[in-house]
Amino acid sequence: MRKKYIFINTVILFVSLIIFLITSISIVYYLNERNTNNSIRNYLSIVEASYDGTNMDTVASRIHTSNKDVRITFISSDGQVLYDTSKVSEENHLDRPEIKNLGTIAKRYSNTTNKKMYYLASYDTDSNVYVRVSIPEASVSDVVTKYAYYSIFGALILSIASFGIIYLASKKLVKPLKEEIVNLSNITNNELSYDGDDIVELSHQIEGVRKIIDKNIRDIKYETLKLNYIIDNMNNGVIIISGDDKIILINNLAIDILNDNKENIIDKNYQDVFKDFNIENEIVDTMNNDYKYETIYKKNGRIYAVSIASLFATFVIKGNKHGVAIFIRDITEAKMLEQVKLDFFANASHELKSPLTTIIGYQQMISEGIITEESEIKEATSKTIKEATRMNQIIIQMLELSKLEMETDVEKKELSIINAIDGVLESLDVLLQNKNIKVIKNFEDFNVFMNMDELYHIIRNLIENSVKYNKENGTITITLEKDNKMLSIKDSGIGISKENQSRIFERFYRVDKAKSKDLGGNGLGLAIVKHICMNNNISIEVKSELNEYTEFILKFNDK
Numbered sequence: 001m002r003k004k005y006i007f008i009n010t011v012i013l014f015v016s017l018i019i020f021l022i023t024s025i026s027i028v029y030y031l032n033e034r035n036t037n038n039s040i041r042n043y044l045s046i047v048e049a050s051y052d053g054t055n056m057d058t059v060a061s062r063i064h065t066s067n068k069d070v071r072i073t074f075i076s077s078d079g080q081v082l083y084d085t086s087k088v089s090e091e092n093h094l095d096r097p098e099i100k101n102l103g104t105i106a107k108r109y110s111n112t113t114n115k116k117m118y119y120l121a122s123y124d125t126d127s128n129v130y131v132r133v134s135i136p137e138a139s140v141s142d143v144v145t146k147y148a149y150y151s152i153f154g155a156l157i158l159s160i161a162s163f164g165i166i167y168l169a170s171k172k173l174v175k176p177l178k179e180e181i182v183n184l185s186n187i188t189n190n191e192l193s194y195d196g197d198d199i200v201e202l203s204h205q206i207e208g209v210r211k212i213i214d215k216n217i218r219d220i221k222y223e224t225l226k227l228n229y230i231i232d233n234m235n236n237g238v239i240i241i242s243g244d245d246k247i248i249l250i251n252n253l254a255i256d257i258l259n260d261n262k263e264n265i266i267d268k269n270y271q272d273v274f275k276d277f278n279i280e281n282e283i284v285d286t287m288n289n290d291y292k293y294e295t296i297y298k299k300n301g302r303i304y305a306v307s308i309a310s311l312f313a314t315f316v317i318k319g320n321k322h323g324v325a326i327f328i329r330d331i332t333e334a335k336m337l338e339q340v341k342l343d344f345f346a347n348a349s350h351e352l353k354s355p356l357t358t359i360i361g362y363q364q365m366i367s368e369g370i371i372t373e374e375s376e377i378k379e380a381t382s383k384t385i386k387e388a389t390r391m392n393q394i395i396i397q398m399l400e401l402s403k404l405e406m407e408t409d410v411e412k413k414e415l416s417i418i419n420a421i422d423g424v425l426e427s428l429d430v431l432l433q434n435k436n437i438k439v440i441k442n443f444e445d446f447n448v449f450m451n452m453d454e455l456y457h458i459i460r461n462l463i464e465n466s467v468k469y470n471k472e473n474g475t476i477t478i479t480l481e482k483d484n485k486m487l488s489i490k491d492s493g494i495g496i497s498k499e500n501q502s503r504i505f506e507r508f509y510r511v512d513k514a515k516s517k518d519l520g521g522n523g524l525g526l527a528i529v530k531h532i533c534m535n536n537n538i539s540i541e542v543k544s545e546l547n548e549y550t551e552f553i554l555k556f557n558d559k
Contacts, residue, residue, distance in 0.1 A: 017158065021151045036135060037105055040120045043070055044133045053127035056083040071113065075099065075121075075130035082129065087112050096121075099130055107137070237304075237328030240311065241283065243318030245269050257328055259300060282308050286324050297328065305329045355387035410451040417455070417487065418445040421478060424460045431467045438475045444482035448556045454532045459487075461525045462552050466491035469550070490551035496544040504542065505530040 043063060050059040051074075060072035064085045074083040079094035089112050093099055097106040098119035106119045113136065121132040231238055237254030241247055246267050255262055258273060265273055271280055274297075282293040286308050293308040307327040316323025362380040365371045371380055425432070425439060432439065448455065466476045470493035479488040496504060505526050533540045537557045544550040 018152070025151070036118060040105060040118055040133055040135050043135075044120050044122060044131065047072060047131050047133060048122060048124065051124060051127075051129075051131060053124065053129070060085045069136055071117070071134040071136075073132040073134070075132060077128045077130070084112075093130070093132075098132060110134070235329070237326075239270075239326040239328070240316060241270050241287070241324040241326065242316040243287065243321030243323055245271070245287075247273060248316065254326075254328055257299065257302075257304060257330070279306060279308070283324055283326075286310055287321055301332075302330060303332045303335050305331045355391040358387040359384050359391075410454065412449055412451050414447045414449055415452055415455055416445060417448055417480060418443055420452075420455050420459050421463075421480075424456065424463050427460070428464060428467060431464070435467065435470060436473045437467060437470055438473075440475055440477040442477070442479040444480050446480065446482040446485055446556075448485070450536055454536065458529045458532050458538075458554070459489075461529050462489045465525065466493065466550070469493040485556040487554040487556070488551060490549055492549055495546040495548050495550055496542070497546055501542055501544060 046063065047059055050062070056074045060074075060083060063070055063072055070085075072083075072085045073081060073093075075093045076082050079092035079099075081089055081091075081093060096119070097108065098104065098121040102121055102123055104120075108117065108119070109115070110117045116137040117134045118137065119132060119134045121130055123130050231249075232252040234251060234253065237257050238249070238251045239247060239254050240249035247265050247270055248267070250262065250265055255265065258265065260273070270283060274280060274283075276297060278295060279297060282291075282295060285291050286293060287310075290310045291308075292310070293306075295306050295308070297304040297306045305328070307329075309325050309327075311323040311325040313323065362371075362384045366377055366380055371377055421443075463476065463478075466489055470476065470491045474492040476492075477488070477490045479490075480486070481488075530540065532538075533554065539555045539557060541553045542550070543553070
């Protein structure tokens, strides 16, 4: 294909030169023709001016001497040649075109000179003689012919030379193109080589390499999207810092932790991002040495475990410094849970220690004979049983709470909430009568999908608390709304202060410890209620005003 292009270009060049030559030859021919016409007219004018009717030989000899190609002829009025610088013809010349059309240049072959001649004649009225001047065609066209010959020869030489130059130049131009194809094939891991000079074939190879590169780019973009998706959906924050202290990668979780946006973090110095002296020092140590650090980072009320490790990937090494990979894990809930467990065990120990101390104390007094009176022994035994019962209740509720936290599978079924409320009210009838508490019912029955014991437990705990912390002759209003699947238990009791409302669901938390202890409360009841609600997708809300009322609102949400 390359040779074809070269051949076509050479032919185009040659044809262009020929057209140029033909045009230029035509122009030269035209100019020479015009000059010849002017010359023959000038010669005729000179002859006319020099001829006086008698000096034919002198005039003709003078002009013929200056230019031997010029032929001078004098013809009588009857057509006979009187004088001719060439061979004298005996033919009558009156029928000659130049004689018939005086002043007009005629072209024809001359039998006298055996040449094609240009003729121009005039008539001298004084001597009644025709004066004729002629020039052979060779003198007019020789220049044009030679010009054409040499021009065509030059065009031929130029075309051959241009063919060679174009061939060598194209070969030189194709060589780096072939080398680039090989380089691109190395990049794409495809063995491509071509020893020919066919541009079409080279273009096909380039197109093939382009398609491979496009596919590789698409694959890289796809892999990058997958990698970014994985990184951005990790449970840990990820930050990569290069050896020049610039953050070059960060995932969405880390951006949220730092409470910033990606544009303000990427390619920025890590010191402008963290603004934490301890972490900055550990990053410096890790970057200068092959260290790994574990530290704590606190921001916006959250607690994070930060791992800082050396990274030796080529894309992060700058100069003699390697990069750093930082992993951030939110441990706020874990720390809180740990603290809750510590508080739970501390509170549990305290709650169990009190009745156990009382039991041991009374029993020691009885066994050591400190208490000898039957009435005193009976009182001590009664108090011992009371404390043992209280301790047993605490242990049972602790086990129940632990079971709820493990979220073990329990049997669930459709239950009527009115039946559960009525069952609880019936079991608490004695307590209600003792305090003369009136129960007001606003019921729209609906079913809930729950474990029967768990439903019974939360309703009993809330109603029992409404009885225990209510006033004498008070009221308890129980409302059921079917459309909203809502249960409200509102009492007219002592109420709960604003600062205590947010803590009543904590383990062992009691608003009035003395009163709760007298009433048998240990601070675990509402914690159990909260866990049952959480396990069953039930939202629970408390509203209260001191010395006025307390209302618990439960909404049974469909799972």
